[in-house]
Amino acid sequence: MNQEIPEYKLQFKVQLSATRRGARLARLLATEQLRAWGVPFESPAHVIAELAANAATHGRVPGRDFRLAVLSDADTLRIEVTDARGDRLPALQASGLRESGRGLVLVEALADRWGACRGPFPCKTVWAEFDLPMWGRWDRV
Incomplete structure (x- = not known):
């Protein structure tokens, strides 16, 4: 089964050290x-901060970086953070149960969709998408 991957006209990708x-x-x-x-950019900035902090904290493998990709077309803004810990997929935690894990509640509240997938081995990618409202769309895309 072939899954179509959307083509994003605007792309920003950077590899960063898995540190604060x-x-x-x-x-x-x-x-x-x-x-x-x-x-x-306000809500996406909060999501980027959370996913990048998670990659540096929970997805860190010594000597390995994480990758941030910000992709957009006229309708959707997609954020992807790929780290080196494919064995640790994130899960939403009920608030108040643990010290960590509550940041994904923020991601859930701000993003229109989010999820995680394994790969490429040994990595995982956590992603979030925002639907761009009519007032936020632009004609150059």
């Missing part, structure tokens, strides 16, 4: 790119 500094840099770079594209 790398996670902060992911948010800063992506926010500036979204601003340059003229795409609403």
